[in-house]
Every structure is written in C-alpha cells, then in structure tokens.
Amino acid sequence: MTVTAQPVGPIDYLAVEFPGARLEGKGLAALLDLVERGIIRILDLRVVKVSDTGDVVAVALTDLDDDGELDLAVFEGARSGLLDDDDLAQSARLVAPGDAVGLIVYENTWAGPFVTAMREAGAEVVASGRIPADDVVAALDALESPSAG
Template sequence: MTDRDVGPIDYLAVEFPGARLEGDGLAALVDLTDRGIIRILDLVVAKVEEDGTFAVVTLADLDGDGSLDLAVFEGVQSGLLDPDDVAQSAALVKPGNAVGLLLYENTWAGPFVSAMRDVGAEVIASGRIPAADVAAALDALEAAES
C-alpha cells in the first residue's frame, strides 16, 4: 500500500481518421488534467500506414499550426503501456488513420477508495459499461415511455 491515494486506472484507444488530431479533444484532456480529475500516465499516438505497419508519432505539432499541441504531456510515460499494447491498438484502426492510446488515473476516486479502506472496506470489483450500451438502454427506455 502506498502513502498516496490511487484511483482506478483506465485506458482509451481513439481512432483518428486520416491521422488528423483535430477538434476540442486535446483542450478537454488538458482541462481534465488541470482540474485534477485525471492524471495522464501514458499518451501514445501511432500512425498506421497503408501496409498495416505503424510508427509512433512524437507528441509535437500534430495539426501543423506551428505550436506544440501536447507540450503539457510531452514525455509522459509510466511504463505501464508496452510496445505490444501499441501494436494491438494499431491493429484496430484502418490504414492511413492514427490511434491515440491514453492511460490515465481517475484521481477523483483515490480519496474515496482510501476512506473506504480506512474503515475496513475494500473495492472488490469495478467495471465499465460501454457508452454505446448506455445510449441504447436510454433510447429503449425513452421509446417505451412514448
């Protein structure tokens, strides 16, 4: 057991069509980090070539506008993700696209888990319900109420 509150660790693999990292996603990621909701443990971007091979892209000026897009995450590497994880994620995306692999700690949950342990409780399971399943269930509920 560490002296630090540790929250659950999650990962996301995101496919970027045409290997273009655009939109407000980067700003949202910085905001979540700045507010202490999550802590980025690993952030890797790999571009998948037409022949299926891939190359890890240095976190730099990803959109070509002259500014370093992910400077705040430059060098973030916990060692929890290994080359096999990147290869498996790259195999999930279409050639010509890129995959972003994000490993993060849910820092908001750390103090809660520690407080539960202080009274003898233990987290015995955790899980994730896919967003598509939640949306489908809510759509079905809404349809049933109509």
C-alpha cells in the same frame, strides 16, 4: 511520499481512432481541463500512425497537425511504463491502414480519496467495470420512448 502511500484512484485507458490520421487537436482543451481540475492524471499518452502498408510509426507528442503549434507538449514525456511496444502494436491493429490511434492511460484521481477511506474502513473494491457509452445511451433512449411506459 511513494505512489502507494498516496490515494490512488482507478486506472483506465482509452484507445481513440483517428481516421485518415487526421490529428487536429480537437478535444485537447477538454483533456487539459480534466487534468487541471484534478479529475484525472495522465499516466501515459502515446500516438501511433499505421501506414498504408501496415507499418506502425510512433508520433512525437508535439505538433500533431503540422500547424506549427505544439499541441500536446504539456503531455510530452507522460510515460509511466504501463504502456509498452506490444500495447502500441495491439492498438494499431484496431485501426485500418492510413489511420492513427491515440492511447491514454489515466488515473481517476477524483476516486483516490474515496478508495483510501474505504480501505481504511476495512473495505476493498472487489469488482469494477465500464458500461459502454453507446449501451447507456440506448438504455436511456428506450426509457424515453413512448412504448417504454
């Protein structure tokens, strides 16, 4: 079966800054859980460090924190071709020298069957977007404040 014949959910990306290039592996359990439960599928996972002089160096997805354990070996080779060297360079410009940035491109697999069902019914997704989490938290906080009621 080709990829286009499968139900495909929306594709998103995240760029995550690691100050001081401290890659401690925290959050990996949550990422693995999402993958194992079929909520997301990792299409690309890359990490680059920005040297103090501004040079960009790709990091192998193995032992990121130098503790002797393979942190991201399960995602080694996760390269769909959606991320290229220009994307890595652009993401590296988002962080300060001495920091690292992790890039994740993932499919929201939970949405694939819904999108397929809608297309089969003649509907098409005409827009999608993302509301920044900070904006949502601020709006919810505003609703809960005594002056909002």
